Amino acid sequence: MKQNDFDFNATYRAYCEGLAEQTLYRVLPEHRPAGVEIDFSSNDYLGLSRHPALIAAAHKALDDIGVGSTGSRLLSGNVPAHEALEAQIAQCKGTEAALLFCSGYQANATVLAALLDKRVTGRDAVVLSDRLIHASLHHACRYAGVEHIRFTHNDMAHLERLLQEHTAAGKLVFIVGETVYGMDGDVAPLDTLDELTQRYGAFLYLDEAHATGILGRDGYGLLAGRKHPPGFIAMGTFSKAVGCSGAYIACSQAIRNYLVNRCTGFVYSTAPSPAVTAAIGAALQLLPSLQSERDRVMQMAEHLRSHIRSLGLECGPSTTHIVPVIVGDAAKAMELKRHLLTRGILASAVRPPTVPRGTARVRVALCATHTWDDVNRLTRALSDWVETSHA
Numbered sequence: 001m002k003q004n005d006f007d008f009n010a011t012y013r014a015y016c017e018g019l020a021e022q023t024l025y026r027v028l029p030e031h032r033p034a035g036v037e038i039d040f041s042s043n044d045y046l047g048l049s050r051h052p053a054l055i056a057a058a059h060k061a062l063d064d065i066g067v068g069s070t071g072s073r074l075l076s077g078n079v080p081a082h083e084a085l086e087a088q089i090a091q092c093k094g095t096e097a098a099l100l101f102c103s104g105y106q107a108n109a110t111v112l113a114a115l116l117d118k119r120v121t122g123r124d125a126v127v128l129s130d131r132l133i134h135a136s137l138h139h140a141c142r143y144a145g146v147e148h149i150r151f152t153h154n155d156m157a158h159l160e161r162l163l164q165e166h167t168a169a170g171k172l173v174f175i176v177g178e179t180v181y182g183m184d185g186d187v188a189p190l191d192t193l194d195e196l197t198q199r200y201g202a203f204l205y206l207d208e209a210h211a212t213g214i215l216g217r218d219g220y221g222l223l224a225g226r227k228h229p230p231g232f233i234a235m236g237t238f239s240k241a242v243g244c245s246g247a248y249i250a251c252s253q254a255i256r257n258y259l260v261n262r263c264t265g266f267v268y269s270t271a272p273s274p275a276v277t278a279a280i281g282a283a284l285q286l287l288p289s290l291q292s293e294r295d296r297v298m299q300m301a302e303h304l305r306s307h308i309r310s311l312g313l314e315c316g317p318s319t320t321h322i323v324p325v326i327v328g329d330a331a332k333a334m335e336l337k338r339h340l341l342t343r344g345i346l347a348s349a350v351r352p353p354t355v356p357r358g359t360a361r362v363r364v365a366l367c368a369t370h371t372w373d374d375v376n377r378l379t380r381a382l383s384d385w386v387e388t389s390h391a
């Protein structure tokens with residue numbers, strides 16, 4: 001029997017129509033559209049997704065083990081390659097232990113939620129996060145049902161005021177941020193974060209999705225080899241500079257053991273596939289040999305930033321391989337994206353809610369597969385856009 005006359009399809013359709021009115025409606029883009037000669041939209045920062053060593057390792061694992069991992073790690077899915085890779089990651093990061101996940105979203109959404117579980121800690125917790133953290137970390141806070149307060153981006157004085165207030169109230173404090181912010185390309189003040197974490201007895205959770213592979217000691221991320229506070233997790237993904245998919249957390253053995261027992265995204269999810277696991281292992285071995293590629297990427301990014309600023313355009317506080325051209329208005333970001341496409345250049349327009357309102361941008365990701373000629377074509381296209389007074 002019909003319960004009521006709620007029209008599901010009309011409701012969701014009307015929502016999308018509302019987005020379209022604000023130039024915020026998204027459609028899936030064509031993969032490598034015809035006419036694109038240079039792609040600045042990819043997170044394959046080192047071009048490893050097509051590297052022969054990774055492909056060979058994946059092929060071998062397919063032949064030896066098969067396509068699927070057949071179950072959760074706690075059931076049939078645990079293969080020696082998973083544990084070997086975890087040992088390799090712990091060594092690269094300089095932590096006691098590490099744990100693998102099938103995606104970065106899954107890791108963030110479920111690891112942080114497991115840590116916040118009041119049934120385990122017995123204390124009220126508050127998350128103090130940077131304003132610009134990834135959606136997956138918001139997901140964790142919502143799921144855990146804890147108080148979540150955002151401090152101004154990279155503003156350590158603001159964070160400290162919040163720490164004073166909430167530790168005085170006896171709450172357990174989790175500080176959450178990223179080492180490199182994926183839409184702005186700037187770096188968190190890691191020394192101050194460490195110091196504040198220790199001083200206020202907080203937990204520090206940092207996401208290295210955009211640093212892993214491309215920054216830090218041997219490319220293993222900005223937290224590799226640092227001395228960490230006792231309550232600490234470095235999370236990172238294999239989906240960007242490592243050229244694969246999946247994610248890790250690097251942490252103490254006690255936290256790893258806890259998560260193996262309590263983290264829903266680990267316990268109730270099929271283990272990463274053998275082929276991807278093997279490819280990640282090959283990539284981690286390769287990373288130390290790719291320093292000159294990393295250096296060149298950073299030089300191209302610096303050159304691009306100087307050019308953008310010389311045109312009177314904004315690229316915010318970026319200091320890494322991620323260089324946004326911040327134009328403010330969503331329609332204008334789409335217009336710049338279309339202009340670049342007419343020159344054979346692909347770069348992503350990023351609009352709210354991915355970035356705060358009024359900060360829509362075209363995000364340029366410099367990769368080792370780019371040449372100086374590619375960067376020069378981009379700078380010329382930006383100059384033309386400004387000259388034709390679209391800016």
Ligand SMILES: Cc1ncc(COP(=O)(O)O)c(C=O)c1O
Binds near residue numbers: 237246
């Ligand atoms: C900062 C950050 N964390 C986590 C993720 C999610 O990682 P994944 O794509 O592996 O799910 C992303 C990117 O998508 C990201 O930019």
